Amino acid sequence: MNLADSGVLGAILDSRGYNRAEKEEDADIIILNTCSVREKAETRVLGRLAELSHLKETADKKIVVVGCMAQRMGDRLLSRAPCVDLVLGTDRIFDLPKFIENGTSFPAVRTETGLEEPADVIPARNNRHTAFVTISRGCDNYCSYCIVPYVRGRERSYPVSRILKQIKALVTDGVIEITLLGQNVNSYRDDGIDFPELLKKAASDTDIQRIRFMTSHPKDMSDRLVEMIKSEPKMMSHVHLPLQSGSDRILKMMGRKYTYGHYLTLVDKLRRAVPDISLTTDLIVGFPSETEEEFRMTLDAVNGVRFDSAFMFRYSVREGTSAAGFDDDVPEEEKINRLNELINLQKNVAYEKNQDEVGRIRSVLVDGFSRRSDNFLKGKTEGNKTVLFAGGTDMIGRVQRVKIISADSWTLHGELMV
Ligand code: SF4
Numbered sequence: 001m002n003l004a005d006s007g008v009l010g011a012i013l014d015s016r017g018y019n020r021a022e023k024e025e026d027a028d029i030i031i032l033n034t035c036s037v038r039e040k041a042e043t044r045v046l047g048r049l050a051e052l053s054h055l056k057e058t059a060d061k062k063i064v065v066v067g068c069m070a071q072r073m074g075d076r077l078l079s080r081a082p083c084v085d086l087v088l089g090t091d092r093i094f095d096l097p098k099f100i101e102n103g104t105s106f107p108a109v110r111t112e113t114g115l116e117e118p119a120d121v122i123p124a125r126n127n128r129h130t131a132f133v134t135i136s137r138g139c140d141n142y143c144s145y146c147i148v149p150y151v152r153g154r155e156r157s158y159p160v161s162r163i164l165k166q167i168k169a170l171v172t173d174g175v176i177e178i179t180l181l182g183q184n185v186n187s188y189r190d191d192g193i194d195f196p197e198l199l200k201k202a203a204s205d206t207d208i209q210r211i212r213f214m215t216s217h218p219k220d221m222s223d224r225l226v227e228m229i230k231s232e233p234k235m236m237s238h239v240h241l242p243l244q245s246g247s248d249r250i251l252k253m254m255g256r257k258y259t260y261g262h263y264l265t266l267v268d269k270l271r272r273a274v275p276d277i278s279l280t281t282d283l284i285v286g287f288p289s290e291t292e293e294e295f296r297m298t299l300d301a302v303n304g305v306r307f308d309s310a311f312m313f314r315y316s317v318r319e320g321t322s323a324a325g326f327d328d329d330v331p332e333e334e335k336i337n338r339l340n341e342l343i344n345l346q347k348n349v350a351y352e353k354n355q356d357e358v359g360r361i362r363s364v365l366v367d368g369f370s371r372r373s374d375n376f377l378k379g380k381t382e383g384n385k386t387v388l389f390a391g392g393t394d395m396i397g398r399v400q401r402v403k404i405i406s407a408d409s410w411t412l413h414g415e416l417m418v
Pocket of ligand 1: 147
């Protein structure tokens, strides 16, 4: 979501004649778009601000902090990082040029809620052929550990007409694949149109070639969505379905409102519908009161579901959430050990899952050259796996048929089918 917001802000600044600086030293304005979801993310921002503060000693620069951390900390950010000139919360990000251009006296902090992303902006992006399309902002789920509803506000869905208009504009701008974005896309609703219906319209009413979405809450995933992924050729065969824990007691304490059994039922439905669907997830270890046995349930879930990949974290307290009232009683060292064990297991599972890809022919959207070698192109399969294969510049931005010939835990290697 932050990447998507940065793209929209970048486009707004581009349209007003601002230029991107290559280096911070050359910039008049330095903008940090921040995340609050874990304490570590915030600590890193404070570290970056300390580094950047030296640049202000020798040159007249404005340092702007936007996004979730700006929303969460407001004025407190100025006392923690006095080099900051402007703090703009999650609903004020897109107003940045106004504050820069309208004689605002700095430092200034603006965290009022209720303003939205402008409707007619084509987000700036690093990759010409893929784009995020935000379909909703905020979240109403209030999982006990999560700061998002507090910093991004109540859930509100964007109108279907606006979303379709943006997709059409992106297609005209060369985009082949979109990712529809929301904290919980499954609860999207506009004027009687729900998420499966929105996907149907995106597929039928626009010329976009490939459609993904993120993120799905397991409690709201419907059979109609599963059917849509199965039956609509434009839908890519990947679902990111955060599990968080394999223990029902911990899931209950997390306020996730599903059981591991329900999650397995969804996995079964998805795999019956699309047998080689790629399933990815988020997992947290060391949640308050998590026992060794409950942690082992999460390991069992990884072994049982066999995720293609996972984002794995150790629990960190987020001030203001309901879990902040629990005793954070799993020692840090134990959290680290659990996380390492989980990461090692998932790495092995991902390796084995990727071996299943060997011999398959995949439709790969090529997005550029490999970072390590200009001899290899890089792209994504339908299942969102990275593939490297030999090819030429003319293939960038096109969908190529590639046969997978080998794989490790993170990357597939293939050869072009002619
Ligand atoms: S669904 Fe839960 S974890 Fe996801 S953003 Fe909402 S509150 Fe946070």
